[in-house]
Amino acid sequence: MATQEVFKHDESRSSAALMSDQDIIARIFDHIDNKTTDVGQSSWKEPTKNYQSAERLDAELALLRTRWVVFCPSAALPKSGDYIARDTAGIPLVVVRGSDGKVRAFRNACRHRGVQIATGQGCTNVFVCPYHGWSYGNDGALRSVPHKEGFPDLNKENRGLVSVDCLEKNGLVFIKQGPSTNGVKDETDLPDLIPDGCRVIKSETFEIEANWKLHLESALEGYHIRSTHQTTFFPVQYDNLTVVESFDQNSRIAFPYQAIEGLRDKPKSAWSSNGRITFVYHLFPNIIISTFPDCMQVVILEPLGLELTRQHMFLLSDCAEEGKILHAILEGQEFAKAGAMEDREVVLGAQRGLKSGANEFLEFGLFESAIGRFHAALTGELANLAS
Ligand code: FES
Ligand SMILES: [Fe+2]
Structure with missing residues (x-):
């Protein structure tokens, strides 16, 4: 028109x-x-x-x-272990400040059978899945699996939480879920x-x-x-x-x-x-x-x-x-x-x-x-x- x-x-x-x-x-x-x-x-x-x-x-x-979209202000995650879990553009995510101070974003789904490992907001060094108790560090790594003899082929190294691009800039935490389609533009600028x-x-x-x-x-x-x-x-x-x-x-x-x-x-x-x-x-x-x-x-x-x-x-x-x-x-x-x-x-x-x-x-x-x-x-x- x-x-x-x-x-x-x-x-x-x-x-x-x-x-x-x-x-x-x-x-x-x-x-x-x-x-x-x-x-x-x-x-x-x-x-x-x-x-x-x-x-x-x-x-x-x-x-x-x-x-790249703003997920929250940096001040919403002031300490190591602080996290916020919520759906973003229809996808459940959890964003957490790791013990090393770095903010990371993950798809909020257990690598066993997909249940959300975090809800709402809080502070933790370890996320424990409420279904069968698989646990993940705040860097996303799979830490422990109860009765792990039931998974003889499991390689913990490649079953950490699935990460999503995340960066912290000028007091804001940005996440990006998929590949960019807009070439050289930087939405975080x-x-x-x-x-x-x-x-x-x-x-x-x-x-x-x-x-x-x-x-x-x-x-x-x-x-x-x-x-x-x-x-x-x-x-x-x-x-x-x-x-x-x-x-x-x-x-x-x-x-x-x-x-x-x-x-x-x-x-x-x-x-x-x-x-x-x-x-x-x-x-x-x-x-x-x-x-x-x-x-x-x-x-x-x-x-x-x-x-x-x-x-x-x-x-x-x-x-x-x-x-x-x-x-x-x-x-x-x-x-x-x-x-x-x-x-x-x-x-x-x-x-x-x-x-x-x-x-x-x-x-x-x-x-x-x-x-x-x-x-x-x-x-x-x-x-x-x-x-
Ligand atoms: S779905 Fe998470 S431990 Fe089973
Ligand atoms: Fe108004």
Whole structure:
């Protein structure tokens, strides 16, 4: 369709070219003064069948399995033996920091008869399969087999857990399940988003009965601030005022708070985004990293079905373990959660709207360019995958 073919974002560039806090704030003042916002070059029409087709979802999951994707922040696995087990793009995995400090990823299936050797998260030097008790070190090696005389041909050396590519970079743990299909692109080449010294001060998982893309879309534009967040974000932010940048297939959307006005009288060199702007980084395809005062959220959207998404959220901060700042952060998160519940309602509404059959496409306007850009990239990547 024509709008898709001509869709281009005029700001595509590498992460090194993201604007400084000072330049972003100057642009925001310009928008406030002129009652404007950033706009893309064209709108995007996404066919509703792309949210409803099982074949399309399978292709999206297959794409997720060919890329380096964020599994969790490094701070979620601070000590040797710390592990997280969960499905990623439909595949059960366990990611663990070994006794040597290295983070490794494995398919979460015993090499005897396939039962999962880990669930949830915890800390261990040895994973013991609950079925017959085969045990594995946190480096994946098969350590012991009860009554091993029953397996006269077993070679322990080649029956360790099956590894998955894993690397730790800039405070994030990435995994890649299969061979890349996109040539030389390195999806882990990202700005350094996680400050040193961060720890996880809260983590939570919830499910939403909606397609993962509908859920993602709600985070990538400020056009809905007044309507959806009338008594939460709108009184302290701005309606439809964002700065949208793109780098590679990713985006960064700046949502200013009205407190930014306090910077007008300060020298530009003292302008800082902390406490004045929420940055939402969309790391293509399914990761959102958002900044809040003195903390940040790393969110991973796992598509579980056409109408079911699991969200994993890690809240990170480098603040002290007790004290006023931590208290203020947790209070701020309650406020953010109230806004997130409002998003949830409209996302569920959009999911029901698909069933109505009213729309052949969902239209993302000029203010929603980060979403159009996401769909353009996804369409392109799926075409590459199919060819
Ligand atoms: S399936 Fe794991 S020990 Fe048998
Ligand atoms: Fe929202």
